[in-house]
Structure formats: structure tokens, C-alpha cells
Amino acid sequence: MTRPSSRPWLAMLLVLSACEPSGPVAPAGFDAPEARARGREIFLVHCAICHGERADGHGPRRGSLTPPPASFRDPSWRERTTPGRAYRVVREGLRGTPMPGWKPVLDERATWDVVAYLLGVGRDAAGSAP
Numbered sequence: 001m002t003r004p005s006s007r008p009w010l011a012m013l014l015v016l017s018a019c020e021p022s023g024p025v026a027p028a029g030f031d032a033p034e035a036r037a038r039g040r041e042i043f044l045v046h047c048a049i050c051h052g053e054r055a056d057g058h059g060p061r062r063g064s065l066t067p068p069p070a071s072f073r074d075p076s077w078r079e080r081t082t083p084g085r086a087y088r089v090v091r092e093g094l095r096g097t098p099m100p101g102w103k104p105v106l107d108e109r110a111t112w113d114v115v116a117y118l119l120g121v122g123r124d125a126a127g128s129a130p
Contacts, residue, residue: 023082023083023084023085023086023087023088023089024084024087024088025083025084026083026084026087026112026115027112030083030112030115030116031083031115031116031119031120032116035112035113035116035117036113036116036117036120037117038110038113038117039110039112039113039114039115039116039117039118039120040117042106042110042113042114042117043055043114043117043118046102046105046106047059047114049061050062050065050069050098050099051069051070051071051072052069052071054073055071055072055073055117055118055121056071056072056073057069057070057071057072057073057074058071065098066098067097069098069099072118072121073121078119078123081119083115083119086115086118086119087111087112087115090102090106090111090114090115091103091106091111102114
């Protein structure tokens with residue numbers, strides 16, 4: 001009797017492990033102006049030390065971080081992210097980088113507020129309305 005090959009399962013596992021989860025779906029209206037304003041205040045308290053007060057990646061700790069913090073004003077950052085992916089990174093951190101997860105500090109609403117601010121900064125930098 002021949003044993004079925006496990007290679008198809010191995011190939012599928014490799015493909016699935018290479019896929020980066022996009023994160024949860026943003027709630028309707030998550031990026032309202034008041035949410036972006038709350039997100040900016042949270043960002044200034046918790047994130048600006050690394051990402052800079054202007055969210056340009058030039059905070060006081062930048063020099064000691066490898067890789068350097070993301071600039072949310074960079075249009076390429078905005079093009080390659082989604083609200084769900086940004087939410088996941090803020091909550092869980094980013095493995096292999098100095099980016100910590102903020103889940104113990106920020107609840108879901110606060111996290112979505114930060115994401116709204118970050119995506120708004122990206123839109124502003126691209127010349128779109130916030």
C-alpha cells in the first residue's frame with residue numbers, strides 16, 4: 001500500500017505562511033474627522049518618540065532603531081497598506097522590527113483612531129483631502 005504524499009499540504013502551508021494577514025475590516029466611519037483628531041493626540045503621546053511629531057519617521061529615537069520608523073507621509077506607505085493591516089501592526093507590533101504592539105495600552109476604538117490619523121496623514125501628504 002502506498003502512502004499519500006504530504007507534499008501538496010506542504011506546498012499549501014508554505015503559500016499560506018507567506019501571506020501576510022491584512023487585519024480586521026475597519027468599522028464604518030472609522031476615519032471621521034473627530035476620530036483622526038483623537039488619533040493624533042494618541043499618536044503624539046505614544047508614537048511620536050519614534051515616528052516624529054509630523055509622522056514623518058524622524059522622532060528622537062530614530063537613530064537607534066533598525067530598521068528606521070515608517071514615515072506615514074510617504075505615499076508608498078499609503079499605497080501598500082490597508083486600514084486592517086495598519087490596525088494589526090499598531091495592535092500586535094511588527095516582528096523583526098522595533099515596532100512594539102500597543103494592544104495592552106490601546107483599546108479597539110483608540111487603535112482605530114490612530115489608524116484613522118495615520119491614513120489621514122498619508123492622504124494629506126499625497127495631496128488628497130483628509
